[in-house]
Amino acid sequence: MTASVVPWGAERVIELAPDAASAKAGRAQASASKWSGLGASPDAVWGACKGSGQKPYQACVELDEPAFRCSCPSRKFPCKHALGLLLLWAAGEVHEGPPPEWVGGWLDGRAAKAQRAEKRAAPSTPRSTEASAKRAGDRAERVAGGAAELREWLTDRARSGFGGLSVGGADELRTVAARMVDAQAPGLAGGLRRAAGLVGRGRDWPGALLSELSLLYVLAEACTRLGELPTELAETVRTRLGFTVDSAKVLEHGDRVADLWLVCGVADEEHDRLITRRTWLRGKHTGRFALVLSFAPQGRPLDGSLPSGHVVPGELAYYPGSSPLRAMVAERGEPVPAPCPDGDSVAASLGAHARALAADPWLDRWPMLLSRVIPARYENGFALSDVEGSALPLVPAADHWPLLALSAGAPITVAAEWTTSGLRPLACWHEDRAVRL
Amino acid sequence: MKAWEELVSTALLGTQRRTTDPAALPPAVGAKVETREDPAEALLATAALLTNYRRAGQVPLSGTLPMPVAAPDGRPLIRPAARERLARLLSANRPELLDEWLGAVAAAGLRVPPERLPALADAARARISLRAPLVAVAGSAGGWLGEHNPEWTFLASPIPDGDADVWRYGNLVQRREWLRKALAEDPDAARVALTGAWRGEPAEVRAGFLGLLGEHLRTTDEPFLEAALDDRAVSVRQQAIGLLGTLPGAALGHRMAERLRPLVRVRKRALRPDVLQITLPDAVDTARDGVRVPAGPEQGTGWLRQIVAATPLAFWAEFGLPPGVLRMPVEGCAAGVLRESWAAAAVRQRDEPWARALLAADPGGRGAAALVGALEPRARAAAVLDLATHVNAETMAKLILELPAPWPRELGSALLGWVAAQGDQRVVAHAAVVIARSVPPSCLRAVDPLPEDAAPWRRALTETLTFRREMHEELV
Secondary structure (H helix, E strand, O other), X not given: OOOOOOOOOHHHHHOOOOOHHHHHHHHHHOOHHHEEEEEEOOOEEEEEEOOOXXXXXXXXXXXXXXXXXXXXXXXXXXXXXXXXXXXXXXXXXXOEOOOOHHHHHHHHHHHHHHHHHHHXXXXXXXXXXXXXXXXXXXXXXXXXXXXXXXXXXXXXXXXXXXXXXXXXHHHHHHHHHHHHXXXXXXXXXXXXXXXXXXXXXXXXXXXXXXXXXXXXXXXXHHHHOHHHOOHHHHHHHHHHHOOOOOHHHHHHHOEEEEEEXXXXXXXXXXXXXXXXXXXXXXXXXXXXXXXXXXXXXXXXXXXOOOOOOEEEEEEEEEOXXXXXXXXXXXXXXXXXXXXXXXXXXXXXXXXXXXXXXXXOOOOOEEEEEEEEEEEEEXXXXXXXXXXXXXXXXXXXXXXXXXXXXXXXXXXXXXXXXEEOOEEEEEEEEEOOEEEEO | OHHHHHHHHHHHHOXXXXXXXXXXXXXXXXXXXXXXXXXXXXXXXXHHHHHHHHHHOOOOEOXXXXXXXXXXXXXXXXXXXXXHHHHHXXXXXXXHXXXXXXXXXXXXXXXXXXXXXXXXXXXXXXXXXXXXXHXXXXXXXXXHHHHHOHHHHHHXXXXXXXXXXXXXXXXXXXXXXXXXHHHHHOHHHHHHHHHHHHHXXXXXXXXXXXXHHHOOOOHHHHHHHHHHOOOOOHHHHHHXXXXXXXXXXXXXXXXXXXXXXXXXXXXXXXXXXXXXXXXXXXXXXXXHHOOXXXXXXXXXXXXXXXXXXXXXXXXXXXXXXXXXXXXXXXXXXXHXXXXXXXXXXXXXXXXXXXXXXXXXXOOOOOOHHHHXXXXXXXXXXXXXXHHHHHOOHHHHHHHHHHOOOOOOHHXXXXXXXXXXXOOOOHHHHHHXXXXXXXXXXXXXXXXXXXXXXXXXXXXHHHHHHHHHHHHHHOOO
C-alpha cells in the first residue's frame, strides 16, 4: 500500500463520480459546515456528514485503490458523501489525525480480505487445470462453429446483395448477433451489432456496412485456420473473437515495459449498463502507447488509479498480439501531474496508425498525441492542423468548444483517439495544465 | 475511390447480378484475392482489403483555413479552489451568485480556465445580466468564441482602445461601451460625440444613451436635457424629465413650482396647526413637461401628484421644516396623496431631510425602502435600525425585500444582526434569503456553527454567507 503524499486535485476526485448527477450532489456536500469529525491519514480520509436523517452518515475513503464506505443508504458508488469528503480533503480542509475506531476497523478488515484473496490466487491444482483445458477446448469448438455459420450467412448475403438489408436488416443482423452470443463469440456478436446500427444511417451507409461486415468475414475466416497463423496474429484473432486472456497469464508471460507512463487520455463508454473506461498511456522514454481497459457496472466506481494528465512511473504487461496495445498495470507508483508532453506530427501519427493497422486489420481506434496543432474550419465542422499544415478532421456531432476555447487559434498539444469518423480529442495541455475534454 | 464505389454497388446488388472487374483494383489488393473462386467470397475479401487499404492510406487534409489567433491574455488564472467553485456554481443553478462571482473575478484581474467559457456563455445566453461581467472575465478568448459561434455573438465586442471610429462604426454594444468609458474618462469629448450623433440615432438608442449620460450628469447638461423634452419619442422625453428632476435649480423645477404655487394656500388657525389648503388643478399646460394624466374623475389628483413629485422640495420651505409641514392637516385632497408625492420627490431629488421626516412620520409606509435608499449610504443602517424599533418583523421583512442595491457595509451588518435576533417566521425566512445574497462582501465573516436543531432557513442563510465568503477569499 503506497502512502498518498501528493494531494489530489478536485478534477481527480470528480473523475471518480459514477455520473454527472453524483458529481453535482458530491459538490453540494463539499462544505465544511455539513461535516464533523473530519480527519485524514496518509491512507484514508473520514468524517461524519449531517444528512436528512437523525444520525449523521459516516463516510470513509481508503486512498490507494481508492475504496469507499459510507453508512448512507445510497446505491451510488462512491456516494455523494464520499465525493464531498474527498473534495474537502482536496481543498485542504481536512487535517491529519488519528483514525477513529470505526475507520481503523474497516481498514484492517480490508487488509485482511486482501490477504485472503492473495492466498486463494495461489497456483491451482493439476486437476482443475485439466478441467479448464477441456472447457477451453469445448468453447473453441463452439466459437469455430459460430464463425463457420457467420461466413456462410455473409457469403449468402453477398450473393443476394446487401441492398436487401435496407428493410428489416438491422433486426436480422441482431438475430445473427444473438446466435454468435450463443456460440460464445462476443467479438463477432459485437461487430454484428455495430453493423446493425449502421443500416440506413447517413448517405454512405452501404459503404460503412460493407467495411464492417467484410472485416467480420475475414475475422470469421481467420477463426477457422487459427492453427496456420503466426502465434501473435493468432492471439490477435482470438482477442478480436472475444476470447479473454487470463490476467495472471498476462502478468506472467506478457511483454513487460517499465517507463514513466503519461496518462494522455481517458474515455468512458456505456454499453448495456456496463461502463468501459479506456485509458491511453504513453511511455516517456519508449514512446510506446498502451491501452488499459477497466470496467464497472453503472453506478459503481471506475478505476481512478490512472488520472488523466498525470505521469505514473510503473511497469506494464502487454497482452499478446500482433500489434500489442492493450496492457495491464503490473506495478505502479504515485501519479504526479504532468507538464505539457512532446507529441508527434500528423504525418507521423498516421504512419504509426497504418503500421498498426497492417498488423491488426480489426483495429478500430488508435491513440494520437499531436504537438502544437491549431484549429481550422473543415466542411461544417473543425479540423486540427499541425505546423506542417497537415490536418485531421475532428469527429462531427461532438462539442469541441471547450478545446477551441483553450486554443483560441493558438497552437495546443492534444491527445486524441483516431477513429474511422475522425479525431476524438480526449485531453489537451493549456499553459502546462492538463485539461480532460 | 472508384474501385471502392464499384465494390459497394456490387455488394448492394449481389454477386449473382453484378460483378466487379478485378483489373480496376489496386495491384497490391488484386494480387491477394485473385485465387478466390467464389465471387461472393472474393467480394468480401476484397472489401476488407480495400477498407484497410483506404484507412491505412488516409492522407492528411491540406489547405484547411486556420482560424485567426486571439490576442494573448496575460491575466493569471483563478486558483484551483476557485475553479472548483465555478464548477459548483455552474451546476448549482444559483445565477445571482454566478453574477457576483464573475464580477469579483473581473475586479480581481483574473481569468477563468478557457474550457469553462462555453458553459458560461451558454448560461449567459439565458441570463442577460451575466453577459457584461462574462465579457470582462472572458477577455480575448471570449471575443474569439463570440466571433466563431453565432450563438455567443454577445461575447464578440472587443473595444479597440481609444478608437473614435468605434463610436461611428461599431455595433451598439461597442458604442455603448465606448460612451460609458468616455463619459468617465473624457467627459467633454463624450458630450461632443453624443450631441453630434444624437439626431441620427433611433429612439431606443437615444433613450439608452441618455440613461448612460444620467450616470455622469453635470449641471451644464441642462440645455441638452431641455432640448430632449421636445424629442419625438416618449421614452426619451420621460428619461429627460427624470434626469432634470435630479438637477438642482433646473428650469423644469421652476416651471413646476410656478404651476404648483396657485394650488397651495395656508389657512391660519388660532391655537391649532395651520391647514394646507390644496386646490386640484382643472387644466394644465404641461404636455411638454411630461405631466400627462388620462381624462376622468381622478385627473385632477393625478395632475397634482405629478406636479408635486416634479417640484423641488425647497418650494415647501416657506411653510416650515419638513416634519412640521408633514404634521399640517390637509384640505382639498387626501393627505396620503400629498405624502406619496413628497416621497417620490424626495427619492428623485435625494433630499435627506425630507426622506428622514417622511420615514419618521410613517415608518411602515409603502415607500419606506425607497426613502431609505435616498439617504446617504452611511446613514441607511441607522435609519433601518430605527425603523425596526417602530414596526413589526413582518413589515421589516417586506421593507428588506425592497431595499435598493447595492447595500452599504453598515446596512449589511445591521441587517445581519437584525435577522439573527428574529424568531422562526416565514416572512423572516424570505428576508433572510435576500439578506444572504445582498450583504456586501466586506460583511462576510466567519460565522459560528449553528446548533444541531437550527431551523432550515437559518442553516440556508449561514450556508449562503459561508459560500460567498469562501468564494471571495479564493479570488484574492
